[in-house]
Amino acid sequence: MELSLTVNGQPAVVDVPPGTTLLEVLRDELGLTGTKEVCDEGECGACTVIVDGRPLDACIYAAHAADRAEVLTVEGLAAGDELTDLQRAFVEAGSVQCGFCTPGFLVMATHLLETAAELSEEQVRRGLAGNLCRCTGYAQIVDAVLAVGRGA
Amino acid sequence: MSLIGASVPRGDAVAKVTGRAVYGVDVRLPGMVHARLLRSPIPAGRIVTLDVDDAWAVDGVLAVCTADDAPPRRTGLAVYDQRLFADDVVRYEGEPIAAVVAETEAAARRALEAIRLELEPWEPVAGPEQALDPATRLVHPHWAEYEVAPGLEFRRHGNVAAEMISDPGDVDAVFARAPFVVEDEYRANRQYQAYLEPKHAVVDYQGGRYTVYVAHQYPFNVRDRLAQILGVAVSRIRVVCPTIGGGFGAKLDVGLEPYAAVLARKVGRPVRIVNDRLEDLLTCTSREDAIVQIRSAVDEDGRILARELTCLMNCGAYAGDMPFLASIPLHLAGSVYRVGTARVEARVLYTNTAPTGAMRGVGGTYLTFAVERHMDHIAAELGMGRRELRLRNLFRDGDRMLTGQVIDQAGTLRQAFDRMEQVAPWAQVTAPRPLHGVGLAALIWLTNPMPGSATLKLNEDGTLGVVTAATENGSGAVAMGLTQIAAEELGLRPSDVVVLAPDTDAAAYDAGSQGSRTTHVVGAAIRKAAAEVRRRIFDVAAEMLEVSVDDLELVDGTVGVVGDPGSRVPLGEVARTATFTTGPIAATGAYRTPMPAHDPTCATGLLFPSFPTPTFHLHLAEVEVDPVTGRIHVVRYVVVQDVGRAINPTGIRGQIQGGVTQGLGYALFEQLDFDGARYRQRSLETYRLPTAVDVPRVEVELIENADPAGPYGAKGVAEPPVVPVAVAVANAVSDAVGAPFDRLPVTPEDVLAALEERRRRP
Amino acid sequence: MDFRRAGTTDEIVSILAEVGPDATLLAGGTDVMVQYLRGEIAPKLLVHIEQVDELAGVDEADGRVDIGALTTHLTLSEDPVIRRTVPGLAEAASQVGGHQTQAVGTVGGNLCNASPAADTAPPLLVADAELRLRSAAGTRTVPLDRFFLGRRHTARRPDEVLTSIAVRPLPSHAGETYLKVGRRGAMEVAIVGLAARLVLDDDGDVVTDARLAVCSMAPRPLRLPDAERLLVGSRGEPEAVAAAADAVQETTEPIDDARARAAYRRRLVPRLLAEAVRLCMRRARGEEESWS
Structure with missing residues (x-):
């Protein structure tokens, strides 16, 4: 069953069976492997992408529900080699260890920064509670988001 | 300016923040096909029927494989007790019984459903105590026929897969005349490493060689274990490591690689296999559950005169690396605090549960839990301050562990207590507040000594290539530590150092990312190689600049003449000159930490005999207990840690914050318990990892007492921060509630029960 | 498919x-x-059905609040009408999974899924929620406390779609809360969830009306009328709360599962109830802001 969507500004048409997840389309059909598969049930946020302005877990979002939607993945954050402020902050603050959760955190935090006027540490932590990290203990991820939120 | 001590961003960060980093699960090869395993749905039983004919008939299926067409031998790390597929008997839920490979993953799933499997369920051997009972069925009735790895000697019997015993003979006499005897029993659950990237492998078989693509902590062990399992020479196997999404000890042994290898050879196409999360959780070699009994003889002044410690460790259905971990109880029963004399026994027990194995802080988490909870109990019995009791018994420079190993820098512990007192004065933090408690825990840990190497080659543009099989497991040991050390040695920018991803065909042996060894061991190897590279650079540059080698220095990517800023030649020019005159500039360094002396007669079954490059740690936790829900809030956490020398402080803080967070998970959230012999928790919803709202910002105080052999004095850093956390928290909760918490995890359920109990008491 | x-x-x-x-x-x-x-x-x-816009959104009219079935948890937790008129629902919605779940998960989905742990159910039960179900045969209204028939089993017929949920707004002199217990501070399926709505007399002294509901204490979320009756006429004193808690224990049947033991769930009941009564009374008296 065909569906068309725009991913990171690029139109795409794929033909997958109903019940296929958006994550499978991104990784297996479109080769966008930056978005990660971890828990397969919306518990960890590693597959967070933005669909029509809403951050969601692509591992439990039906691909055909995203027909005609605009999708933003980690690959669409930077403009070419030009990192976003948040990506740069992640690099600087030590927010990345193994990095497997990083794409999900970046997409989620990008959304938080775009939709909130200002963010307290508590709000950042709440907003990122749906993203699990097993390496960092979160402090340096929170640091990076706060640094950008403050316009540092 | 020196790069040592500078928080340089890690070399792989940009690839990771842009989604460009290729992880093991991202590897795709042309013609690749997909495999899945049929796993036992029950923990124990006999295979009555295994009929795979219908699976062969499923559209897209290329091969089906069972014990009948897999290598026949039993293999293992210490005990050769495991076959690739269960043959007659299944010994744990999730044990592989058959494998299928198909054009697509969906076809492979359909094929699994077409396999007809009938099992006769048996009553499982569920836990270590049951396993010890002489009336219990043996998990391995033919244990006595199993081989043991060459060079290892340890006792095994029945369901006891390994035994370590240390008995100096004088312990009972001391107990008999001791003024006080304090006795406790502690229990700890399993802990799932819960790396985010599931276990996986892609194997290609071409021209008699297997190429294995797997993001792994220990590529050379994949090579060696695969060779053992397949019965081929190690040179027939090449292991290439993409970026790894976490391991924490669970990716030190082979996992899915042998299945992909067998199938790849059968079908002649690259085979990919990936665990789904449920399979991964059920079959991962999680941190073992354990029961620790501890008894101490103490005098009126709080001096510990003697100790007895017995540890039961559940290795599950197969021994894996657990026989090695049976040594840890002896190391931890009598370090940090003097204990006089001690008898220590450890038994590793077979049960019908998933095999357990290494996780960050191997054995240390629950042994430290036992030892430091017990210290609080002793203090309570004696009516003595908990900090005071610890200071009275604290190790000093030159004190000996129970193995006889001398700890030269043990006085660092006192420094740690003093530093802690500066940032969290004991009288202040322990001032009575309702439902508020404080816990303290100290530790001596080791830096894994196993060998490593690195080849440095000066590229013709003046940058440096580093060829090593040291793995970047996420800790920054390669992307920060080794990169900075190499750059520092040769006066380069870290961005001019290019580290090749591990490839067992290219690099010499490396013992993998375990026990915080990479920066220490491979860093030392890099320094050796760098010395040789520098010598060759200076030889060539001395001729180019017409000065003596003694007058040369490496500065900012150039060779300069000391005291003459005008005389410089770029390294690229030196490299090009060298390459086309005397030959390319490259050198290899290798290092292995010498093993500290110990008394070989101190124990039997001591497969892991000493604690090289010891490090010193003190943790303090402050908690508040919610009287409505029993939930525990860790409101403050302080770590004082000796790192030898901080190569990258941001990296070190990240390791400590991350390790403490895993420890908090183990202490409070991560429950992995059994319904019979099956895990109750079967997803990342019920197996709860700490989230961003569950952990405090850890306060970090570093002590830098240099290790003479470490690069710039650096010691191991990343493993130990997980170790003392559970007990610091358990001690704090016990303090807050006024009741002992002697089981991990500490749950709100137990807290509420204790609060009610306390209210009922007069 | x-x-x-x-x-x-x-x-x-x-x-x-x-x-x-x-x-x-x-x-x-x-x-x-x-x-x-x-x-x-x-x-x-x-x-x-996610893009059927007419089924999303919150309407306030004639003393009733109508919540479209496709209103997301995120909207519920932020919507000013919900926060004023059914604050317990906003409190509950903000605790459903993480931001990613809240951004797309809907209240209608939460109810029709009929999990024993459905977070939005208890606060809707205490707000006397009525569900509108539409089919080709027409529209019917089902009170929420008759909607849940068992675990993942509802009164919705296969040809019906839940279109909206009508709730009674919080009256004056009233306070409301939803208390959710999980092991972690977020991302939890409720070990127990308790919603309470208490109305006080004009002096802010005596409970004149009480609504209580729980989730994760039975195969379906439950209103607790016996316990409610024991609170009416009380001043929230410990004896009344204890009696009401006993009534809750009698009407519920918690189980051991991978998240918690039944014994813990039972231990939580009197404590949560006391805390809920305390919070509701303070909020009813204006001594404390509703959840924010």
Whole structure:
């Protein structure tokens, strides 16, 4: 069953069976492997992408529900080699260890920064509670988001 | 300016923040096909029927494989007790019984459903105590026929897969005349490493060689274990490591690689296999559950005169690396605090549960839990301050562990207590507040000594290539530590150092990312190689600049003449000159930490005999207990840690914050318990990892007492921060509630029960 | 399996009339997709209804508040009308999963999934929620406390779609809360969830009306009328709360599961109830802001 969507500004048409997840389309059909598969049930946020302005877990979002939607993945954050402020902050603050959760955190935090006027540490932590990290203990991820939120 | 001590961003960060980093699960090869395993749905039983004919008939299926067409031998790390597929008997839920490979993953799933499997369920051997009972069925009735790895000697019997015993003979006499005897029993659950990237492998078989693509902590062990399992020479196997999404000890042994290898050879196409999360959780070699009994003889002044410690460790259905971990109880029963004399026994027990194995802080988490909870109990019995009791018994420079190993820098512990007192004065933090408690825990840990190497080659543009099989497991040991050390040695920018991803065909042996060894061991190897590279650079540059080698220095990517800023030649020019005159500039360094002396007669079954490059740690936790829900809030956490020398402080803080967070998970959230012999928790919803709202910002105080052999004095850093956390928290909760918490995890359920109990008491 | 997209309520209704029990409605999918991927459900048709705009949003009129079935948890937790009139629902919605689940998960989905742990159920039960169910045969109204029949089992007929939920706004001199217990501070399926709505007399002294409901204490979320009666006429004193807690214990049947033991759930009841009564009374008296 065909569906068309725009991913990171690029139109795409794929033909997958109903019940296929958006994550499978991104990784297996479109080769966008930056978005990660971890828990397969919306518990960890590693597959967070933005669909029509809403951050969601692509591992439990039906691909055909995203027909005609605009999708933003980690690959669409930077403009070419030009990192976003948040990506740069992640690099600087030590927010990345193994990095497997990083794409999900970046997409989620990008959304938080775009939709909130200002963010307290508590709000950042709440907003990122749906993203699990097993390496960092979160402090340096929170640091990076706060640094950008403050316009540092 | 020196790069040592500078928080340089890690070399792989940009690839990771842009989604460009290729992880093991991202590897795709042309013609690749997909495999899945049929796993036992029950923990124990006999295979009555295994009929795979219908699976062969499923559209897209290329091969089906069972014990009948897999290598026949039993293999293992210490005990050769495991076959690739269960043959007659299944010994744990999730044990592989058959494998299928198909054009697509969906076809492979359909094929699994077409396999007809009938099992006769048996009553499982569920836990270590049951396993010890002489009336219990043996998990391995033919244990006595199993081989043991060459060079290892340890006792095994029945369901006891390994035994370590240390008995100096004088312990009972001391107990008999001791003024006080304090006795406790502690229990700890399993802990799932819960790396985010599931276990996986892609194997290609071409021209008699297997190429294995797997993001792994220990590529050379994949090579060696695969060779053992397949019965081929190690040179027939090449292991290439993409970026790894976490391991924490669970990716030190082979996992899915042998299945992909067998199938790849059968079908002649690259085979990919990936665990789904449920399979991964059920079959991962999680941190073992354990029961620790501890008894101490103490005098009126709080001096510990003697100790007895017995540890039961559940290795599950197969021994894996657990026989090695049976040594840890002896190391931890009598370090940090003097204990006089001690008898220590450890038994590793077979049960019908998933095999357990290494996780960050191997054995240390629950042994430290036992030892430091017990210290609080002793203090309570004696009516003595908990900090005071610890200071009275604290190790000093030159004190000996129970193995006889001398700890030269043990006085660092006192420094740690003093530093802690500066940032969290004991009288202040322990001032009575309702439902508020404080816990303290100290530790001596080791830096894994196993060998490593690195080849440095000066590229013709003046940058440096580093060829090593040291793995970047996420800790920054390669992307920060080794990169900075190499750059520092040769006066380069870290961005001019290019580290090749591990490839067992290219690099010499490396013992993998375990026990915080990479920066220490491979860093030392890099320094050796760098010395040789520098010598060759200076030889060539001395001729180019017409000065003596003694007058040369490496500065900012150039060779300069000391005291003459005008005389410089770029390294690229030196490299090009060298390459086309005397030959390319490259050198290899290798290092292995010498093993500290110990008394070989101190124990039997001591497969892991000493604690090289010891490090010193003190943790303090402050908690508040919610009287409505029993939930525990860790409101403050302080770590004082000796790192030898901080190569990258941001990296070190990240390791400590991350390790403490895993420890908090183990202490409070991560429950992995059994319904019979099956895990109750079967997803990342019920197996709860700490989230961003569950952990405090850890306060970090570093002590830098240099290790003479470490690069710039650096010691191991990343493993130990997980170790003392559970007990610091358990001690704090016990303090807050006024009741002992002697089981991990500490749950709100137990807290509420204790609060009610306390209210009922007069 | 087939997949169809419905753009209007009429379309949903006509698809259901045609396909009935073989169809599963898919809104945000945070429950349906998980169950589908685990093989727990195997519908012949998924009907994607997420973009039926007329089923989303909050309306306040004539002393009733209407909540569209497709209103997301995120909207519920932020909407000023909900926060003023059904604050317990906002409190509950903000604790459903993480931001990613809240952004697409809907209240209608939460109710129709009928998990014993449905977070939005207790606060809707204490707000006397009535559900509007539409089919080709017409529209009927079902009180929420008669909607849940058991675990994942509701009074919704296969040809019906839940269109909206009508609730009674918090009256004056009243306070409301939803207390959720999980092991972690977020991302929890409720070990126990308790909603309370208490109305006080004009002096802010005596409880004149009480509504209590729980989740994760039985196969379905439950209103607790026996316990409510024991609070009415009280001043929230410990004896009354204890008696009400005993009544809760009698009407509930918690189980041991992978998240917690039944014994813990039972221990929580009197403590949560006391805390809920305390909070509701303080909020009713204006001594404390509602959850924010």
